[in-house]
Structure formats: C-alpha cells, structure tokens
Amino acid sequence: MSIPSTLNITTAADAVELVKSGDRVFIQGTAMTPTELVDALCDRYQELKNVEFIHIHTEGVAKYAEAPYNESFQTNSCFVGGNVRKNVNSRSGGYIPVFLSEIHLLFRRNILPLDVALIQVSPPDKHGYCSLGTSVDIALPAVQTAKKVIAQINPQVPRTHGDGIIHVSEIDQAIMVDRPIMLHEERPMTxxxxxxxxxxxxxxxxxxxxxxxxxxxxxxxxxxxxxxxxxxxxxxxxxxxxxxxxxxxxxxxxxxxxxxxxxxxxxxxxxxxxxxxxxxxxxxxxxxxxxxxxxxxxxxxxxxxxxxxxxxxxxxxxxxxxxxxxxxxxxxxxxxxxxxxxxxxxxxxxxxxxxxxxxxxxxxxxxxxxxxxxxxxxxxxxxxxxxxxxxxxxxxxxxxxxxxxxxxxxxxxxxxxxxxxxxxxxxx
Known part of the structure; x- marks a missing residue:
C-alpha cells in the first residue's frame, strides 16, 4: 500500500494531541467508529477538560461516557445508542433532538462548529482519495467543516461509491490500523x-x-x-x-x-x-x-x-x-x-x-x-x-x-x- 508523502502518519497518541481542552470533537459513527483514536483521546482524560463529543450512533465501548473519563469528556449525542444511553440520561451527557436530515446544518451554519473530526477511512487511491466507507451520513459535512481532521486508515474499510470521498490533503493527522470494521449480528426471528x-x-x-x-x-x-x-x-x-x-x-x-x-x-x-x-x-x-x-x-x-x-x-x-x-x-x-x-x-x-x-x-x-x-x-x-x-x-x-x-x-x-x-x- 503506497501512502502519499503529504500524509502525516503517526501514532494514535500523537495524532490526538491536536485536541485541546474546550474543543468540540465529532466521532464518525456506526460500523466506522474510529475506536483506536477515541480510546487514545480518552487516555488523555487527566490533562483535558470540557471536551465535547458529538455523534450519532457509535459502535463499541464508549469509554468517554464512563467514569472517570466522563469528568473530562461530555457526550452530546444526536442519536443515542446503548453504549452512551446511561451517560445521556445523566448530568454528564446530553441529547440533541434533531432530524437526521438537519444535523448537517448544525455544522454548516456554525451552530455547533467542530474543532476536530475523528474518522476512519480506506487507504488512498492512486489519486490520493480515501473513502468514508459505510458511514457517509453526517461524517461528510463534519469533515468538510471541522478545523482539524484526524483519520485512522484501515485497508479493511470498503471503498464505497457516491459522495463519501476525501482527499489526503484534508487530513491533518493519520494513523494506520488493520482490523475488520464493526459487525452487526442478527438474532433469531420470532x-x-x-x-x-x-x-x-x-x-x-x-x-x-x-x-x-x-x-x-x-x-x-x-x-x-x-x-x-x-x-x-x-x-x-x-x-x-x-x-x-x-x-x-x-x-x-x-x-x-x-x-x-x-x-x-x-x-x-x-x-x-x-x-x-x-x-x-x-x-x-x-x-x-x-x-x-x-x-x-x-x-x-x-x-x-x-x-x-x-x-x-x-x-x-x-x-x-x-x-x-x-x-x-x-x-x-x-x-x-x-x-x-x-x-x-x-x-x-x-x-x-x-x-x-x-x-x-x-x-x-x-x-x-x-x-x-x-x-x-x-x-x-x-x-x-x-x-x-x-x-x-x-x-x-x-x-x-x-x-x-x-x-x-x-x-x-x-x-x-x-x-x-x-x-x-x-x-x-
């Protein structure tokens, strides 16, 4: 896999140094949740204060919604999944009632301006374009409006067709991971x-x-x-x-x-x-x-x-x-x-x-x-x-x-x- 020289590849710990106290951070959701970046950011909970996470449904363990991390990180969710449900219904979290069709307006109209976007993408193609994979939803407007973009590049991310592509020049820091994206297992039908x-x-x-x-x-x-x-x-x-x-x-x-x-x-x-x-x-x-x-x-x-x-x-x-x-x-x-x-x-x-x-x-x-x-x-x-x-x-x-x-x-x-x-x- 050839990585363009313009792309800054580093460790997860170094990549999330871009996040500062008081920042509003977007997390890409569903199967594309960038768990490695989120966990690395949570590891900084003792030095960071008042960092706000905004997202729709995310997969995996949301450490930032649990003690002691929730003393430094606040959840402001636009759609509540099981991993943040307890937090959202407590004093350390929040829920924004909003249609999925209108969340992009919160970013594009600077109602909730984003300081950093954490995303997971496919490796770049020969032209330097990465795919947002299976979660374009509100991730695309988040990437287009955030001041800084941190990406984890994963060769197991599907390269999907449509509008969910970003150029490596839009990525400020990147890490490399190689794991399956989140799977959803079906239960028996009643x-x-x-x-x-x-x-x-x-x-x-x-x-x-x-x-x-x-x-x-x-x-x-x-x-x-x-x-x-x-x-x-x-x-x-x-x-x-x-x-x-x-x-x-x-x-x-x-x-x-x-x-x-x-x-x-x-x-x-x-x-x-x-x-x-x-x-x-x-x-x-x-x-x-x-x-x-x-x-x-x-x-x-x-x-x-x-x-x-x-x-x-x-x-x-x-x-x-x-x-x-x-x-x-x-x-x-x-x-x-x-x-x-x-x-x-x-x-x-x-x-x-x-x-x-x-x-x-x-x-x-x-x-x-x-x-x-x-x-x-x-x-x-x-x-x-x-x-x-x-x-x-x-x-x-x-x-x-x-x-x-x-x-x-x-x-x-x-x-x-x-x-x-x-x-x-x-x-x-």
Missing amino acids: MVEKKIGYFVSSLIENGATLQMGIGNIPNAVLLNLNNHQRLGVHTEMFSDGLLPLIERGIVTGEEKKIKTGKIVTCFAVGSQKLYDFVDDNPFVDFKEAAFTNDTALIRANPKVTAINSAIEIDLTGQICADTIGKYQFSGVGGQMDFMRGATLSEGGKAIIAMPSITNKGISKITSFLQPGAGVTTTRAHVHHVVTEYGVVDLFGKNLLQRAKALISIAHPDHRERLEKEAAERFGL
Whole structure:
C-alpha cells in the first residue's frame, strides 16, 4: 500500500494531541467508529477538560461516557445508542433532538462548529482519495467543516461509491490500523416478527421504492418479497436483508426517479458479506443524510414505502419512537423524514410496524403516551400501523375511529382495558 508523502502518519497518541481542552470533537459513527483514536483521546482524560463529543450512533465501548473519563469528556449525542444511553440520561451527557436530515446544518451554519473530526477511512487511491466507507451520513459535512481532521486508515474499510470521498490533503493527522470494521449480528426471528413481516409485505407493490431500518422486522418484510418485481431502494440505511433480493434481481431500481438504477443510502451496518458487497460497487450510491433524508427527494420516487417502528403509540396515533417515558432511549433519527416523504409520494405508504406488546407483556398501544415521552411522529403523519394482529390505516379517521382501529390490532389481553379507557377518554 503506497501512502502519499503529504500524509502525516503517526501514532494514535500523537495524532490526538491536536485536541485541546474546550474543543468540540465529532466521532464518525456506526460500523466506522474510529475506536483506536477515541480510546487514545480518552487516555488523555487527566490533562483535558470540557471536551465535547458529538455523534450519532457509535459502535463499541464508549469509554468517554464512563467514569472517570466522563469528568473530562461530555457526550452530546444526536442519536443515542446503548453504549452512551446511561451517560445521556445523566448530568454528564446530553441529547440533541434533531432530524437526521438537519444535523448537517448544525455544522454548516456554525451552530455547533467542530474543532476536530475523528474518522476512519480506506487507504488512498492512486489519486490520493480515501473513502468514508459505510458511514457517509453526517461524517461528510463534519469533515468538510471541522478545523482539524484526524483519520485512522484501515485497508479493511470498503471503498464505497457516491459522495463519501476525501482527499489526503484534508487530513491533518493519520494513523494506520488493520482490523475488520464493526459487525452487526442478527438474532433469531420470532413468530411475532414473521407475522408482522408478512402483513407489511402485503402493502408493498411492484415498483415500490423501499426505506427500512435494521433488525428482524425489516428482515421479515424482505423475506416475503421474493415474488415482487422492479423494487427500488432509497433509504438512510440498509443491512443484509436486502442482499437476497438483489441477488435474485428483484431490487433493480429501474422505476426510481432519484438515482435510477441505484440503491441510495447514507450508511450500512451488517455482516462482512454486506461490506464485501458494497466495496467498489457502483450499484450502491452512498450520500450524506441531507440527501437521502430530504423529503423533497424522497417524495419524487414512486410508491415510496417507508417502514419504521415505535416504542409506543397512543389511541389517537401519536408515535413515540425514541424515549421510554422520560428516559432517552434512541433518537428522532429519520423517521419523520421518510414518513412525510412516503405519504407525499405518488402511491406511497408510510408504515409503523411493531409487536403489540413488549417483552414484559406491556401493551405498546396505549391510551396515553407515558409521562415525559417524546412525540417522534405526530398523529397527523401516521397512516398504516401494523402489529402481529393485522393492519389498520388511520388516514382520514377521526379520533374515535382511530382508537377503535388501533384496539383491533392490540394484544387480546389488553383490548378490554383499552376499550374502557377509550370510552372514558372520548366521553362515550
């Protein structure tokens, strides 16, 4: 591997010397989390003060969110993962409610100017360009606006097509690592998830443009699309579930209007097979989140079918997808971007798919959202709701009609109680 002489290769400890007390530091997320650089920076916790980390979901152990490091480093997360959840819900961390489509504005408009960006990239090509790999999302605007960029160069980073490329001249310090990027392992699919996947798949038409997340419910949906044709993908992220449909020629993108014939995404998380698939593959176009999650671009595609989930939904259709009561569990993300884009698309469908109950048997369809719960998606934006008990469409229904529809797909153990609470709520 030939490294341009203009690139300053050093150790992780020396590279992070660029970070000073009081700096705001961006961390690239998901599978591309630059763990070696982050850990090296954490090793300086005794000499640094008031360093702020800003990021979306990151993988691996977040040392900076734990004692004693959190005395010197503060988390300001735009999307909360399990590794920072406890910190974000304490006095030493914070969460910024923001659409994924708008995070770039925090950097580009100097609302939250970045002093340093920590990233992981592929080795440079013969022209000196590195790839941001599987996480272009908000990493690209972070690199373009940060005063200093520190990169770990990893030959196992996929070289992805699209906009996620930076020149070595934009990198101030670099280190060399050689390890697989973060993998996401799938868990066994439950019968409930299979039923939900079947119901959701019944709503998807030939020629539809899909948006889906990661997890067993999206994968269960995709398992039921083997007889579909001419599907397209315009999504903020995708995972392994799409690969069989691509291999069978079901996902072609030929009817899409935005980037016809290509999968459009801003990040990907999954297995090594997925990363091998996106490596040097022009079929997959990685864009920043400001593009993938732009409602105007989403709606331009035909039959956009957006599949999202919820922590709970009240009887009027309000969706909470990022908190458990007042406890910040995840983030707003791109749900609203795609829900709105789908409903405005010609023939589009916005779908909320979720089990009827939690693992503890608590109904996810409730009379009222829990105290402190955030409304991720308003009741005016919610159309199709799916559980393992069926599908309802709330569009055009009044509050009482919505309540009756949602109760019909609630878990049978909770329907009688919900009916009584609905009667009391609506004065019947």
